[in-house]
């Protein structure tokens with residue numbers, strides 16, 4: 001049973017029951033709903049202005065993380081650039097200089113990447129910072145291109161190196177007689193030598209190494225024996241063709257250790273010091289020819305001598321000593 005509520009009527013000075021009409025009930029309900037709605041709106045407003053929704057805060061955290069990673073990636077990109085630049089520098093300034101070939105033209109190394117239009121898909125994405133992203137894509141493309149050119153360059157260097165190795169192995173580059181067994185250099189290369197017996201200018205086109213009969217004589221570079229015979233002037237003599245314009249001759253030998261047509265390697269014993277042909281004592285007459293013209297063999301000894309020894313050999317060969325062949 002519903003409770004009856006009373007109120008004090010001042011006009012009648014009596015307590016009278018409160019009569020609730022339907023109209024006042026509806027008005028009360030509407031009033032209550034209005035106040036509740038306004039309060040709810042206020043609470044939502046305060047919450048939105050002071051607190052971040054959970055989903056948005058997750059996105060913000062992810063965004064922050066992405067920016068950090070983006071920064072790290074850019075640093076890595078810069079490090080990769082530095083490495084590639086170092087490779088390019090070594091390629092152009094060291095390897096290609098050693099191999100006596102031209103550096104790669106900067107127009108090829110620095111060739112453009114084609115501009116922003118290549119990244120149309122990205123520019124359509126309405127990114128917050130499109131320049132930052134586009135620059136990164138451009139840098140990566142540029143890096144890929146530089147690496148491709150560098151890789152091609154190494155292929156070329158490898159081919160050049162193989163060819164140069166053959167040239168270096170072939171070029172006369174050691175003494176034909178071991179320094180320990182060498183007694184002295186009796187006569188140096190002298191295109192204007194006055195011959196004491198012939199009484200006229202008669203060039204001495206090689207170097208005479210004085211050593212005991214039987215001392216080993218070495219091929220001074222890789223090549224092929226093109227002659228090995230007995231000459232009236234040279235005595236037992238060996239001619240070696242090294243290719244690339246170089247030939248060497250080894251004269252007055254006691255005997256041969258090779259045959260005509262045989263391939264030889266640098267440092268291989270090809271014969272022994274002797275006193276055959278027009279020779280005044282046991283020695284090796286050694287000649288180097290470039291494109292059939294005799295040149296001073298002193299310029300082709302560097303590989304087996306230290307600086308002091310090399311200076312000594314030069315000094316000996318420059319002295320006005322008498323060649324032992326005539």
Ligand SMILES: [Zn+2]
Pocket residue numbers: 187204206207208284285286323324325
């Ligand atoms: Zn000589």
